[in-house]
Amino acid sequence: MRLPAAPVGAENPLPPLRAPEETHTVSADAREGLPRDMARQLRYEPLRGLLPVRLLDGYGRERTETVLDTLVIENSRVRATVLPSFGGRVHSLLHRPTGRELVYSNPVFQPADFALNGAWFSGGIEWNIGATGHSMLSCAPVHAAVVTAPDGGEMLRLWEWERLRDLPFQVDLWLPEDSDFLHVGVRVRNPHEKPAPLYWWSNTAVPEDRRVLAPADSAWHFGYERTLRKVTVPVADGLDRTRPPLAPHSADYFYDVPDTQRRWIAALDGDGHGLAQTSTDRLRGRKLFVWGSGTGGRRWQRWLTEPGTDGYAEIQAGLARTQLEHVRLDAESDISWLETYGPLSADPAAVHGDDWPAARAETAARLEEAMPRERVDAAYEAWLACADSEPGERLATGSGWGALEVLRGGFKLPGTPFAESEFGDEQGPWLELLRAGTFPRSASDGRPPGPTLVSPHWRDMLETAGDDPLTEYHLGIAQWHADDRAQAVRSWERALESGPAHWPLLRCLAVADAEAGNKGRAADRYEAAFDGLRAARDETDPGADAEWEPATTALARETIDALLLARRTDRARTVWERLPAETRARGRFRLIEARLLLAEGDRPAARAVFDEGFEVADLREAAETLNEVWAQATGGKGAEPLPEHYDFRMRAGEA
Incomplete structure (x- = not known):
């Protein structure tokens, strides 16, 4: 079709x-x-x-x-x-x-x-x-x-x-x-x-x-x-x-x-x-x-x-x-x-x-x-x-995750075969953990780690798989998912101590700080994580940009948010300016630009961003960010009506 x-x-x-x-x-x-x-x-x-x-x-x-x-x-x-x-x-x-x-x-x-x-x-x-x-x-x-x-x-x-x-x-x-x-x-x-x-x-x-x-x-x-x-x-x-x-x-x-x-x-x-x-x-x-x-x-x-x-x-x-x-x-x-x-x-x-x-x-x-x-x-x-x-x-073929769970649990599911032939690269490290009891050691180039399994069975295996930084990274995520946040932080901090600062660990710790209400330390760690990611990216083959771009974009968004929340507007601007022009031109980052300008006290420039027009492709259902930033850029709620092409409000009394 x-x-x-x-x-x-x-x-x-x-x-x-x-x-x-x-x-x-x-x-x-x-x-x-x-x-x-x-x-x-x-x-x-x-x-x-x-x-x-x-x-x-x-x-x-x-x-x-x-x-x-x-x-x-x-x-x-x-x-x-x-x-x-x-x-x-x-x-x-x-x-x-x-x-x-x-x-x-x-x-x-x-x-x-x-x-x-x-x-x-x-x-x-x-x-x-x-x-x-x-x-x-x-x-x-x-x-x-x-x-x-x-x-x-x-x-x-x-x-x-x-x-x-x-x-x-x-x-x-x-x-x-x-x-x-x-x-x-x-x-x-x-x-x-x-x-x-x-x-x-x-x-x-x-x-x-x-x-x-x-x-x-x-x-x-x-x-x-x-x-x-x-x-x-x-x-x-x-x-x-x-x-x-x-x-x-x-x-x-x-x-x-x-x-x-x-x-x-x-x-x-x-x-x-x-x-x-x-x-x-x-x-x-x-x-x-x-x-x-x-x-x-x-x-x-x-x-x-x-x-x-x-x-x-x-x-x-x-x-x-x-x-x-x-x-x-x-x-x-x-x-x-x-x-x-x-x-x-x-x-x-x-x-x-x-x-x-x-x-x-x-x-x-x-x-x-x-x-x-x-x-x-x-x-x-x-x-x-x-x-x-x-x-x-x-x-048609789906993912290999079901095959991994069937192998781990020894489940019999007649009618819905999850075959080992469906394993892909993402399942590979977890298959090694299951069969050998060890997780493959960290790569040294700082690339984004693969996905983490978090169910109790996999968490138990991670806890006995050794203390390699990558293992500790995944273990911390599984512990966080189990709501054992203090132990998750300890796992991530142990991983940092055993080797050079690794940006995925710093990002996890930054989230933990933010969730605990420690805005300043969250901002510090987010900024360090972003710097670490950029350094690792710059050391790899320039032709591999497509592999790094999703992580760079996502981490930049989180870092700017954390810096603005900590009232470090100048540092947020620095992160913004380090992004490629094509990234800054996306709708999500145009909205971030308007927020940055408001934090810098330049309301007319923030309003100009809206006047130039943008589309936030990943606007969340029922999100009211657009009308909130618009109100700040135009002098307060109700000062100017929200333009129709920015109006995604779904609540009674808001539309």
């Missing part, structure tokens, strides 16, 4: 030691009065950090015509196009007899900072596993192979090892002959001896000029004010919230589907046509996300696709009532269910009428005709008999 696409870019080699800025949280006060099971799951094992995953923040906004690998599943009725290099996303679901595209199929590939680890893109049907938010596999490859389907045809199996929670999973997609509905069997396994927190939401983008229907009279509303409250459906606060274009602000609506009701959600246009999703009862939750009609919501829509493209909303299905919850997956157990996606046509007068019970009843009746509940249950039982079938022809 050819699409205008922006490259995802290289991974950020600096380990993400700080907890992610999570917008989907509620305070203890806000949890008062919630149903007991919901409140318990809101507190259960929230994500404390992104390790061992690395950030993907090296993308831009320059798109070129690009070939993307696809896998196509089709019968005489439906064609599903899957992107194996991007989390197994269903990019398109085409109903062939009518020519209707059932999902919002993005005409461009544009990464944006919405996934747990950064890069994510909009459109299609995505599989979100791990923790609250879009999966860290959004822009990562998964394994794919052909498997025999329950009806004897072909089935596409996707599988990977989810590294945040250490859980393998599979997604099986098939189209029974002459079926209008794509069947999707999902299984998540916990092969460990301890229970694990589990999160799953299947997310479908649909054109926003639809009415979204679900079997509920109420919903839990979550906005970017971080409050969770129950509202009536369809009308809440005087507006019909089942019609995405009417929403004034970005928000989630988690439908409170009664336990006795069939699980489904549908998005139907003015003629009563559209998409329906239903599942076995295990997949309990249903949700509508709207961008809202405010300036910020519209700006995000254009940011994620291209001007002139119709807007979209998201309909989702998950294991819990809301996305703010995690459920428990018992030790040495698994959980599975079946979803199905297909076209639905209903009486538009009923669907779009003011009688909500009638609209729901009409939609439910047409769904029962198109895909009876008992047929879904029967398809699930038939699929279970195939879930352990060994894959046949391999179509």
Whole structure:
């Protein structure tokens, strides 16, 4: 498939030691009065950090015509196009007899900072596993192979090892002959001896000029004010919230589907046509996300696709009532269910009428005709008999991390083979640690170290692997992840004492200082780390700049932030000026330039940066940095309205 696409870019080699800025949280006060099971799951094992995953923040906004690998599943009725290099996303679901595209199929590939680890893109049907938010596999490859389907045809199996929670999973997609509905069997396994927190939401983008229907009279509303409250459906606060274009602000609506009701959600246009999703009862939750009609919501829509493209909303299905919850997956157990996606046509007068019970009843009746509940249950039982079938022809390859975990744990996972042939360079040092009990010694050229494994098993092995600086570096990261921060600092300091100052260690210690509130020492160590990186880079082959650039860019950003926080503006300016001109020209660094100018007291120059125009490619969901710096550059909040092309605000009262 050819699409205008922006490259995802290289991974950020600096380990993400700080907890992610999570917008989907509620305070203890806000949890008062919630149903007991919901409140318990809101507190259960929230994500404390992104390790061992690395950030993907090296993308831009320059798109070129690009070939993307696809896998196509089709019968005489439906064609599903899957992107194996991007989390197994269903990019398109085409109903062939009518020519209707059932999902919002993005005409461009544009990464944006919405996934747990950064890069994510909009459109299609995505599989979100791990923790609250879009999966860290959004822009990562998964394994794919052909498997025999329950009806004897072909089935596409996707599988990977989810590294945040250490859980393998599979997604099986098939189209029974002459079926209008794509069947999707999902299984998540916990092969460990301890229970694990589990999160799953299947997310479908649909054109926003639809009415979204679900079997509920109420919903839990979550906005970017971080409050969770129950509202009536369809009308809440005087507006019909089942019609995405009417929403004034970005928000989630988690439908409170009664336990006795069939699980489904549908998005139907003015003629009563559209998409329906239903599942076995295990997949309990249903949700509508709207961008809202405010300036910020519209700006995000254009940011994620291209001007002139119709807007979209998201309909989702998950294991819990809301996305703010995690459920428990018992030790040495698994959980599975079946979803199905297909076209639905209903009486538009009923669907779009003011009688909500009638609209729901009409939609439910047409769904029962198109895909009876008992047929879904029967398809699930038939699929279970195939879930352990060994894959046949391999179509795509994911990462080698799953193979490493299977080898370490001796796990038996029929149906989802993680083969040692999948090992790559990143797994090499850890394979040596596993087999020989030692970690390869440090390289002497100061290149960015490889990724760190942080689970208890690997931490135990690192603790007995010797005291080489590189081993101590990785051990410190694993200890930090386990919240043993004092021991992590000791490991990093021991590594510094045993050899020349090494910039990755100094950077880790700088983060520790910053987290402890020691702004001055954090600034000192960040500056020393940046100097050390530049020195190591200058000693290598000039042709290797591309290998060093992600680390240099990421460390420069962190160093300037630390120096500004410590009120060392002149030193921050020095770091800025040492960066290549092409780096300083990027949108993120233009914003940093405006902050530098403000710190230097030159408000007119900071305002001029905005007037010249820039785009921050990796602007985080719900971030308000642009409007905050704009307000400082223009004389205070409200002094001048924020220009529309800088307005990404998502909170009520801010757009």
